[in-house]
Amino acid sequence: MAAIYSLYIINKSGGLIFYKDYGSAGRMDTNDSLRVASLWHSMHAISQQLSPIAGCSGIELLEADTFDLHCFQSLTGTKFFVVCEPGAQHMEGLLKYIYELYTDFVLKNPFYEMEMPIRCELFDINLAQAVQKDRVALLGR
């Protein structure tokens, strides 16, 4: 059984620029994934406003009945989030690593236009490896 169900990357204005499914039941179609992503963008923003203490940077972990959602926001406002099994560990590390891959293989790609959907082969390959490795690490435990 997969530990990670799916990965989303949203740009700073809430548009979905990357979506990958790793075996959740009933794969989401393009329209739904776009809507879900922009919905998450707004939820993230509202949660910052609701904070009782100043300096809130939005939801990091959402625990639902059947999944956990870990979210990481980069300094430029790009959000990365993974949907995984409840109680999955080391997701912050994985997200940071995905961010690293994004800066290396997407941002440094001269053909990539900012805020546009990601279509970079090297990013795909390295991402697949990273997720695979994480899965192996989880299985070994």
Place this chain on the structure above:
Amino acid sequence: MFGLLFSLKSFTAKMDPTSADKGNLGVPQLPGQGCSFHSFRTNTYKLSFTETPSGIKIILVTHPRTGDLRDSLKYIYNLYVEYVVKNPLYSPGTPIRCELFNTSLDQYVRSIL
């Protein structure tokens, strides 16, 4: 806040990776139907949430490092049933003004700190 919780609920219902048949995003659902959530955490606070079958929502906002508060929410719901619902002077849907509920709630929340 209600808007956030409402939208998060439709979000989790749509996101649910374990069921294939989920309907559209934002389709109205009865309490207990579809995949809901029990808490979310930011760097400054944690919000725990529960919804009862009658649609009452109980929310606790706490320090981000507090553990699972589902039992506490259930206990608070028990207090609500005991002291609010069973109060003959209370009419459902109106703001709660029951002294016994307030004092026992205060006592309980202070005890879990």
